[in-house]
Amino acid sequence: MSTRYPFTAVVGMDDLRLALLLNAVSPAVGGVLVRGEKGTAKSTIVRGLAALLPPMDVVAGCRFSCDPASPDPGCPDGPHDASAAGDTRPARMVELPVGASEDRLVGALDIEKALADGVKAFEPGLLADAHRGILYVDEVNLLHDHLIDLLLDAAAMGSSYVEREGVSVRHAARFLLVGTMNPEEGELRPQLLDRFGLTVEVAASREPEQRVEVVRRRLAFEDDPAAFAARWAAEETALRGRITAARELLPRVVLGDAVLLQIAATCAAFEVDGMRADIVMARTATALAAWAGRTEVTSEDVRQAALLALPHRRRRNPFDAPGLDQDKLDETLEKFKGEEPEGSGRPDDDPEPEGPGDPDGPGDGGPDGGGGGGIPPQGDAPAPETSGTSEPAETAETADTPEAPEVPESAPAPRGAGSGERAAVGAGEPFRTKMLSVPGLGQGAAGRRSRARTAHGRTTGAARPRGALTALHLTATVRAAAPHQRARGRTGRGLVVRRDDLRQATREGREGNLVLFVVDASGSMAARQRMGAVKGAVLSLLLDAYQRRDKVGLVTFRGRDAEVALPPTSSVEAAAARLERLPTGGRTPLAAGLLTAHDVLRVERLRDPSRRPLLVVVTDGRATGGGPDPLALATRAARLHAADGTAAVVVDCETGPVRLGLAGELALGLGGTAVTLDELRADAIAGLVRDVQNHRSERAA
Missing domain, CATH: 3.40.50.410 (von Willebrand factor, type A domain)
Incomplete structure (x- = not known):
């Protein structure tokens, strides 16, 4: 097994580390969306988090990682004997490839066995593998929309449903969802952005000293991964213990009415849609208090929760830059500030325990060469770049001004402001x-513009399947099997169906x-x-x-x-x-x-x-x-x-x-x-x- 780059060795990116750790403490926060340019160690730090999660007990032989203490009553591998011995294994981190199919994500029912033998055969997908662990989606913005919908529905409901032609399977699917994306390659829809609990912007440091530390740590890791990991073992152990302690403290954290009012007022002031932001902020603030070792939530917890939970919910169209006005946030919190609990103060924003974990100053040395350094505060996201000075509006004096005469072809190309x-x-x-x-009928990627043959859409016909059957056309299958029933020796009421009878539904939708x-x-x-x-x-x-x-x-x-x-x-x-x-x-x-x-x-x-x-x-x-x-x-x-x-x-x-x-x-x-x-x-x-x-x-x- 290859050695993973230690989480505590990735220095800088404090907001990202804090967001990930808060989800490790309270998975109910709803996951993290990491936005940033390429080469910023996004994948490295997520993979390092998996090693920090406490080991978990699972029912022996269960493909769905049921907890022996409270097994899922609807588990397809159940019912489980509560007295049976369980196994202990590390928490999994499951990666969802960009090109994954729907069957690979949610699992697949064997339609052929269900029709021919009456057997419900289910092959679990990645959602089942990720249960009680981490589901990591790199380049989540490049996934097809229907896969993102399935993924986020499962994350919200804690379970996955697979239904095919009246045959259905349900299993638990509770996981820490982490998605990464490069905004240059396209944005997620606002309604999908809203389904991620927290979001963090990351960027490579422009400080030479920090970039030197990136290279130094990467080279050290590549030269001897085991020795490099051993150097950070104490910090990893301490951080793992802090996560466990925060999880145990979390149920005792009190979310007072004054704090709830601050949360509601903040969401209203920034005009976020729906109520999900309020709930996420409440869960995040509670997790922040537990992470700081407190049993009461403070205004500073609410402020930090807003910086993590609201920026991506402020977008009104795809050209809006995510961000939060910190002055407005502070004014709102001050206006609705109630009585602070004793001993409250600014929570510890550094997710790493004190110790020799950062001997060389800030930097980021992930094995993928990601740049490190701190990320800008969430509320200080740069405004969209403007194009310069706009021309004045047309006036009566300029409306009929003739165009400048054309320059001869042999003349030098225009340069500068004086060249036209x-x-x-x-x-x-x-x-x-x-x-x-x-015009016409295409077969491109799923979208909403032109007519195309797609995997999802209205059924327009049937054909023999090429490869695995994924969308059964029941009527066409029955018509294909019906003429052969006497030759196949049918004696009862059931229809004798063979592989050659199966028909795949052809569907028409829209392509991009x-x-x-x-x-x-x-x-x-x-x-x-x-x-x-x-x-x-x-x-x-x-x-x-x-x-x-x-x-x-x-x-x-x-x-x-x-x-x-x-x-x-x-x-x-x-x-x-x-x-x-x-x-x-x-x-x-x-x-x-x-x-x-x-x-x-x-x-x-x-x-x-x-x-x-x-x-x-x-x-x-x-x-x-x-x-x-x-x-x-x-x-x-x-x-x-x-x-x-x-x-x-x-x-x-x-x-x-x-x-x-x-x-x-x-x-x-x-x-x-x-x-x-x-x-x-x-x-x-x-x-x-x-x-x-x-x-x-x-x-x-």
Whole structure:
């Protein structure tokens, strides 16, 4: 068995260590979501926690880890004899892979045996393995939504249900849930964020001394893991004892009415939805008191509980940064402060016992090379990065100002503020858009945009199963078996079913797509203050992509060429940030933008061939840069996308009384359709997908 990196050797990240230890003391807190950049030892510290949990007694031979003192009466391996001897083993840490199937998570019923032999055969899944231990989900934001729903439902109810065609199994599933994620790869939905009890932001230290300590401890661990672990054995033992003592003290901790009022007032002041935040804060504050060795909860416990339990519940849309206003928190706690119990004071925020556990100062030396150092206080999360100075609103003096003349192709590229480049314009207010989708029937990742064959959805037919049977189509199975009953010697009322008779249900649902935005940032887009409205429209489409579980990418073009501002990703927040900082100015190399987009889509088809793309070109259709005949080049580039069968929509940004209709011509070349900024909000866009499909049919005819 490989040696794990000691929990106490990971120095820094005090909030993360405290959140994990509070859940070890009181699993009812509801788990921890760890948000942070890559390489910050998130996985290392979680794995180290498992070794600190006290060993547990289990019923001998039970696959579901029942407690001999109070076995689960509904255990599939039961009933258990209370007088039978049990086994003692360490608490488990079970890891859920990103690519796990539903059967691997919750377990699988053998439908074939149930139908043919009348036997209820159940193979436990990871939820059963994790019972009374830790369930660790790395990159939880990359799991399919239906798996996250199953996971969090089990964590909330303490049990897992598996139901297939009227056959059901239930077993206990109580575990400490820990999820890690890199926000750059996409966010969890707000309702799923709410199901995690606590959240912690982690970041690598920027202090050279702390980074040196990271490297020193990592190298020491890799050179001799056993000796390194032995160095920290005393600290590990002491911390394990402190967890046990806090668990024993927890039932005696008193949560007074004054403290409950502070908790309720805090949740109300920060306008969190529902009542889960109040309950989590109460449990966390109680665990904090037990961890500090006290039997009464103080205002400082409530404050610390708020910093851990509320930041992720403050998000109203995916572009909001998590965080908490500490001044507002302190004002609320002071306003509703009651009489403090005697002996109260600031709880011990350092989860490590005093001793030689931190000889070299703060740092973090996880074996995965994670950066260490302290994390910023929960209430001091940085505000979203702004894009610079916004341009003033259009006035009567500037409304009719003509665009700057085009610079000759041979002239040097614009540089700096004096070259025609304009500061980034702030985005307009986002709005709800009508759905854009890809025509046809796909087979991509589950989502909410385009029609697709999926594992979940409405049943549309039946087919022979390929591999294990997971979704039985009962009617089709009976029809397949019925003609053969006499030949199979059927004598009773039961139906004789064989493997060849089984039929798998085929289902249709929705898939997520790759929405690639190609945004014109040239000087013509900055005319008449259009860029603010354009950015608002793209921001609205990004919000729609977030809600429909799409991947997004961003290509921009201006001056002489185009650039991939954001490679395809699941993080619409990153796309919104790049869009906000986008400057404008210069010529319009439309062909370069389309060619760059074509290269991006070509690579993505190789990487993820099942995910169908939707190309959204945001432009006024002008082509004034990129070669001797820019318009002809743009037309040829558009035909490349049409030849690949890429679904395309052109958002026409042309304004003013005289319109050239160039965006419409571009849409024809792409084999797609054009829609104006106004139509993006209007009911007229409801027929947009039909227009795309009809146009393709006409071209094919």
